[in-house]
Amino acid sequence: MSAARLVAYDVLRDVDEREAYANLALPSRIRDAELDGRDAGLATELVAGALRWRGRYDRIIELAAGRDIADIDARTRNVLRLGVHQLLGMRTAAHAAVNESVELQRRVGNQNAAGFVNGVLRAVGRRTPEEWDAEITDRARTEDDALAVRTSHPAWVLRALRDALRKEGREAELEELLAADNDAPRVSLAVLPGSGVGPAELADDRAEVDADHSDPSGPSGPALTATGPSPLGLELSGGDPGRAIAELDAPEGRVRVQDQGSQLAALALTRSRPVQAGERWLDLCAGPGGKTAILGAEALAGGATVRANEVSEHRAELVRRSVSGVADAVDVVSHDGRDDAAYGGETFDRILVDAPCTGLGALRRRPEARWRKQPSDLPELTALQAELLDAAVAHLAPGGTLAYVTCSPHLAETRIAVERLLQRTPGLTELDAREALRDVARGDIDIAGDALSAQLWPHRHGTDAMFVALFRRA
Numbered sequence: 217m218s219a220a221r222l223v224a225y226d227v228l229r230d231v232d233e234r235e236a237y238a239n240l241a242l243p244s245r246i247r248d249a250e251l252d253g254r255d256a257g258l259a260t261e262l263v264a265g266a267l268r269w270r271g272r273y274d275r276i277i278e279l280a281a282g283r284d285i286a287d288i289d290a291r292t293r294n295v296l297r298l299g300v301h302q303l304l305g306m307r308t309a310a311h312a313a314v315n316e317s318v319e320l321q322r323r324v325g326n327q328n329a330a331g332f333v334n335g336v337l338r339a340v341g342r343r344t345p346e347e348w349d350a351e352i353t354d355r356a357r358t359e360d361d362a363l364a365v366r367t368s369h370p371a372w373v374l375r376a377l378r379d380a381l382r383k384e385g386r387e388a389e390l391e392e393l394l395a396a397d398n399d400a401p402r403v404s405l406a407v408l409p410g411s412g413v414g415p416a417e418l419a420d421d422r423a424e425v426d427a428d429h430s431d432p433s434g435p436s437g438p439a440l441t442a443t444g445p446s447p448l449g450l451e452l453s454g455g456d457p458g459r460a461i462a463e464l465d466a467p468e469g470r471v472r473v474q475d476q477g478s479q480l481a482a483l484a485l486t487r488s489r490p491v492q493a494g495e496r497w498l499d500l501c502a503g504p505g506g507k508t509a510i511l512g513a514e515a516l517a518g519g520a521t522v523r524a525n526e527v528s529e530h531r532a533e534l535v536r537r538s539v540s541g542v543a544d545a546v547d548v549v550s551h552d553g554r555d556d557a558a559y560g561g562e563t564f565d566r567i568l569v570d571a572p573c574t575g576l577g578a579l580r581r582r583p584e585a586r587w588r589k590q591p592s593d594l595p596e597l598t599a600l601q602a603e604l605l606d607a608a609v610a611h612l613a614p615g616g617t618l619a620y621v622t623c624s625p626h627l628a629e630t631r632i633a634v635e636r637l638l639q640r641t642p643g644l645t646e647l648d649a650r651e652a653l654r655d656v657a658r659g660d661i662d663i664a665g666d667a668l669s670a671q672l673w674p675h676r677h678g679t680d681a682m683f684v685a686l687f688r689r690a
């Protein structure tokens with residue numbers, strides 16, 4: 217039985233039983249099993265596919281088995297999900313997918329269910345993915361249920377995404393968005409401002425090196441291009457980002473993996489008005505420090521300084537590492553952002569509240585995330601977001617700018633949170649975040665809706681679904 221499949225199975229179990237993040241569990245399992253590059257690639261594809269498509273595959277398993285998915289034991293369920301992904305999502309030959317899955321079941325699951333696995337997967341393999349999708353649609357109770365299952369989104373997430381698009385008058389984009397959530401994104405890098413070299417130059421240098429060394433008959437390496445909506449952004453077509461960064465001729469710690477929506481959100485605050493030397497900035501929820509690094513670089517260039525706060529000590533340590541290239545401008549502390557201690561007795565000219573949220577904006581990068589969150593998580597999160605915002609506003613200097621950012625398009629965490637903040641906070645004015653983003657973006661950027669706040673989208677901007685609102689205190 218292939219070691220890659222066993223690794224993939226173990227990671228699915230880590231995700232189920234230990235609430236592990238697949239992108240963290242996978243590399244350590246791959247290392248422990250000493251998989252070579254090809255098998256590591258296979259294990260990665262199996263894990264991402266089985267997790268991302270879980271909702272759709274579970275319905276297909278139910279239809280093929282004539283049994284509710286909840287009535288199949290957890291181990292067998294994961295063996296079946298991996299098998300269905302090989303049959304419908306990869307080009308694995310049907311007999312290999314079935315035989316390998318039966319072997320896996322014998323090894324890790326209930327021996328007596330090996331025949332069941334064999335029978336279900338044979339039934340799954342007798343139809344094409346399109347035929348299964350047609351069957352899902354025929355048997356669904358509602359059109360929404362059919363769409364949610366075919367695109368493997370929980371129904372409540374689908375409704376939340378539709379509500380957010382509808383608010384912008386863009387409901388027609390829903391299916392495009394759902395498809396984008398299921399596409400593994402290209403890796404984006406950020407070149408921190410003030411690095412002495414910009415993204416276009418780095419991409420050109422790399423293209424020249426590739427042209428000098430490439431063997432015209434061999435495959436070319438992953439491409440690095442200065443593309444995407446962030447003026448700091450580079451996009452990598454594949455391969456190991458750490459290696460690509462190490463090969464660039466840029467100062468240590470200045471080029472980093474970061475979604476371009478995150479880059480834009482940080483720049484919307486730092487470039488919303490010119491920086492005055494001596495300004496004090498605060499990043500209230502800083503861990504793991506992606507946006508702090510941009511704030512730090514912008515602060516260094518403009519003569520400002522940054523206090524970065526993060527409630528978790530462990531994540532505060534990640535922030536310290538993340539800002540190593542711009543450490544002179546950044547002071548990292550660890551407090552609850554609702555406590556005065558987080559502010560060190562000061563007020564700030566700019567504050568970023570990149571609040572803890574459902575993370576529904578990053579589904580394409582975290583394949584298990586959509587199955588983890590529940591609507592019941594929302595009240596606690598929105599209460600925390602409001603408390604963090606209130607504490608931040610209380611420490612904003614007169615004339616200071618506040619950015620409220622979430623990696624979620626859920627209206628309760630975005631537009632509704634903004635309306636409520638404005639209602640309860642006299643003296644706070646909302647600024648035009650759409651304009652701020654258009655001003656900083658590379659090229660034209662299509663931000664929809666009448667609100668002053670801005671919602672980015674995977675299908676429209678190639679970014680995570682980041683939300684940005686800006687405010688000024690009188």
Ligand SMILES: C[S@@+](CC[C@H](N)C(=O)[O-])C[C@H]1O[C@@H](n2cnc3c(N)ncnc32)[C@H](O)[C@@H]1O
Nearest residue numbers: 501502503504505506507527552553570571572
């Ligand atoms: C969305 S993440 C921030 C991402 C970060 N700004 C970046 O770009 O890398 C939210 C962070 O808020 C932290 N957090 C949660 N509750 C908090 C609180 N009460 N005070 C401060 N930080 C908090 C979480 O630990 C998490 O690291």
